[in-house]
């Protein structure tokens with residue numbers, strides 16, 4: 001029973017990890033929280049669904065959706081965030097992302113209606129028996145996919161020239177610019193990757209939650225909890241935070257009295273406790289909090 | 292023709308104008324020192340040359356107009372800038388700091404060049420894989436200079452490299468700087484409050500007060516100038 005809860009927690013946690021990773025990438029690029037991240041992921045799920053309806057297999061629809069969302073996310077950075085970021089206004093930036101969240105949600109409702117849709121599972125149906133614990137193929141696929149994406153991004157950031165430029169631009173933007181690195185470009189790139197990772201998370205989770213315009217709102221709260229727990233500027237922290245939040249959420253849902261009614265509160269409790277006890281999160285840098 | 296010709300009619304931040312009619316020239320492989328008290332506008336001069344301020348006027352490197360270019364394009368055009376406070380990438384390793392300095396060059400050349408710097412300065416080489424934030428002030432300044440030279444610039448801008456360093460370390464640093472710029476044929480524009488050190492290494496010098504140039508001439512002459520002696524050399 002406990003093992004089963006853990007396995008389920010890790011599967012949902014992987015989705016939180018992916019969305020938290022997207023949040024962290026944007027935070028590193030623009031020092032702001034993108035409240036529209038969940039809706040970008042939702043849009044990615046709808047695009048995947050639409051492509052499947054048009055006859056594409058879901059594994060082919062996914063990369064198209066990721067590419068499209070990368071472009072949309074980058075475009076919104078250029079058009080909405082950059083002009084404000086230049087004037088160093090953190091609060092208006094957050095409000096702009098909130099506005100974007102509402103706008104995207106409205107467009108989705110208008111384009112695809114509020115009826116739930118069914119997205120085919122990327123990894124097929126059925127479950128696998130792992131030492132007495134039944135885990136669905138989709139869950140295993142989700143965890144492995146998120147793992148692969150994390151490793152690929154990790155290698156890109158740590159071991160390539162491109163990754164070094166991205167990290168330099170985050171570490172000391174002005175010094176990076178003085179070294180010939182366009183921080184504008186690295187910023188846009190951060191948003192693009194975040195958009196793609198979000199679309200991946202949305203498409204992966206859609207078969208389990210059923211696709212409807214309200215699908216990502218609760219997921220976003222958990223992802224924020226995961227990013228806060230891991231450290232807002234730490235990609236590795238986001239991954240760990242996501243898994244931890246997924247597991248805690250599942251355990252609380254099963255073992256606490258009325259747990260399943262108050263599952264959502266878990267996210268709030270985690271956010272508040274982290275901000276009180278260790279505001280920079282598990283792996284975050286301390287100075288981030290002061291900003 | 293001079294390597295750098297700057298005719299800054301005015302420059303500043305937002306609505307505040309800091310510099311007025313600042314004209315500077317640096318010949319190829321030449322060395323110019325900019326002296327001045329706290330808040331005189333020395334840093335603003337360098338930031339203006341690197342495209343980090345709002346500017347009216349003309350700044351040409353080898354005849355190419357730089358006003359209106361983004362800082363990263365100016366860097367790619369051949370100006371390397373060691374900012375006040377050194378601008379170290381604290382959470383990157385020493386080696387990565389050097390590689391970022393070579394961001395505008397082909398990666399193989401940059402890697403070979405980084406290795407050369409670490410051989411030349413064993414104190415950097417020994418810490419190649421450690422975060423640069425762990426270096427001492429003098430080591431960080433050395434790293435910042437090496438990082439700037441990684442791009443093989445035409446002109447090196449230095450903003451108070453002596454800041455926060457002990458006199459002995461400063462003397463060593465300036466001796467190193469002298470050799471490096473001579474070897475590589477890099478021109479230098481040096482901003483300093485430590486006039487003694489700066490005039491020792493520069494050929495020409497200007498004094499800046501409240502955003503305007505009040506005195507200019509060969510470094511050797513300024514060293515003997517009564518005003519300069521009283522105000523900046525403490526004699």
Ligand SMILES: Nc1ncnc2c1ncn2[C@@H]1O[C@H](COP(=O)(O)OP(=O)(O)OP(=O)(O)O)[C@@H](O)[C@H]1O
Pocket residue numbers: 304307309327328329330331332333334335336375484
């Ligand atoms: N970002 C900024 N925004 C507005 N005003 C600024 C800014 N930076 C500097 N100033 C102003 O410009 C003037 C010159 O500053 P600057 O930093 O160029 O002086 P400095 O000669 O380098 O001084 P120091 O020796 O202390 O480094 C000062 O009056 C300062 O208040």
Ligand SMILES: [Mg+2]
Pocket residue numbers: 333334335375450451
């Ligand atoms: Mg200064």
